[in-house]
Amino acid sequence: MSLTKEQIQDIELYLEQKKLFVLDVKIEVLDHFANGIEQSMKVEKIGFLDAFEIERIKWENDFNIYTSFLFTHNELPKIVAxxxxxxxxxxxxxxxxxxxxxxxxxxxxxxxxxxxxxxxxxxxxxxxxxxxxxxxxxxxxxxxxxxxxxxxxxxxxxxxxxxxxxxxxxxxxxxxxxxxxxxxxxxxxxxxxxxxxxxxxxxxxxxxxxxxxxxxxxxxxxxx
Amino acid sequence: MSMGNSKLYKGSLNTIILKLLDERGKMYGYEITQKVKELTKGELNITEGALYPALHKLEAEGLLDVEIAKVDNRLRKYYKLTEAGEKETVNRLQELEEFIRSMQNLVNPNWSIE
CATH class of the missing domain: 1.20.120 (Four Helix Bundle (Hemerythrin (Met), subunit A))
Incomplete structure (x- = not known):
């Protein structure tokens, strides 16, 4: 079961809300996120929103904002930092x-x-x-x-x-x-x-x- | 990694990734987590927070190369070994085997991994 373009866009929007803009990291997180959702929808027979929520919780910690002396003028998700x-x-x-x-x-x-x-x-x-x-x-x-x-x-x-x-x-x-x-x-x-x-x-x-x-x-x- | 004995696996994560890529040519992040889960029968569950920093570290060290492909309305980032990565895989697997043998001798000399 593949996600639609609109569902992919929803994920992308969420990632950008979490300040994940750098393309090299964003594309692989988006793909991983989408794969996880597709798997949950298939195995657990749940809808997109419920599957999205499962993934969101899994990634929560990696999207926490990281600050340091070196990157003071940037708000970065931990995974990017x-x-x-x-x-x-x-x-x-x-x-x-x-x-x-x-x-x-x-x-x-x-x-x-x-x-x-x-x-x-x-x-x-x-x-x-x-x-x-x-x-x-x-x-x-x-x-x-x-x-x-x-x-x-x-x-x-x-x-x-x-x-x-x-x-x-x-x-x-x-x-x-x-x-x-x-x-x-x-x-x-x-x-x-x-x-x-x-x-x-x-x-x-x-x-x-x-x-x-x-x-x-x-x-x-x-x-x- | 989410499990009781995760600390035991933690130091071997990079070697596990290198070994999988050596066997399968190229893989993407989610595929690596699923493959590890399958091979360990669910015993080892690599979390996203552990996997991507490890992949990025190996990439920064010049051991992995990246390839991007379009799959199912989105882009997918594949990782594959560089020449240096292939050599490093051999070294790290040897180190890991030696470590396992030493541990075996310490813990249970009658048991064998052969």
Missing amino acids: KKWKKEEKKILVNSLFFTGLVTFLVVLFKTSLETKMDVSFLNKIIGYGYFIYLVFIAILNFKITNTGKSTTYRNLFKINFSGVFIWFFVFNPLWLNTFQVESNGNVLSYGVFMSAFVFCFSFSFLILYKKHKHVIKSLTARSL
Whole structure:
């Protein structure tokens, strides 16, 4: 027994009332919800509304609103927040790994770098690099916004974008000493670490953009 | 998972999912819950709150890939193993078997899973 288009729309409306908008999660919850209803209607010989109520109770806990420091401006159902956290954790772990690697290499060759070459240009390279990166990410941000669809990846992109945008401007070594990578001919390890982290972290924007496009492409090809 | 011994199964949920996908190619969420219920004769009932976070975690780790199809007026999200997922399934099944053997030796050395 398959549900009608109207019944599917009723479920979708309910999910949106529960603030479940991100498409990659919404489609699978909707399908699971509908499967559960169809099964109850078939096995227990009950109507749509009674079967809907059974599913609603099953999912109640997963639709509770989750709030955290990271997602303060978003009201998220628990099921979505859990997915965001997993994706964000992966981004952070990967970024820290590559940051560690870059910093380790720089520290390893620090003395030889300082003696064999003039490192005074490093702050300028990093400073202008921030701007080039910023333009690149801003283009991606424009493109991802233009798709007009909400996915886990797009929302994470938006959250991370605000942070990186501020970082690129405020902590730019061109005008702020705090995180300079060079001072008086010496390479500063903590500055290298911070800059390497921002650059490595920024790679995630490309990955998030690609994942978002992949979801949208799959949905467009099979849109309802 | 809703049952008395759910804690015993909890640590194995990811391996169960990987094993099912390895055997059946691709599956969607509801299908996984029903298959597990059927294979365990109703003993193990995976709840939605446990299943989807596990699937999303495996997907984020790059072990699962996603495919979307249109079925019965709605879209369905299928999960399948990536190459890395196939390798990881072998590793995790080995780990699980070793764990079961160790537990068997501890609890009841005369009983065998073979």
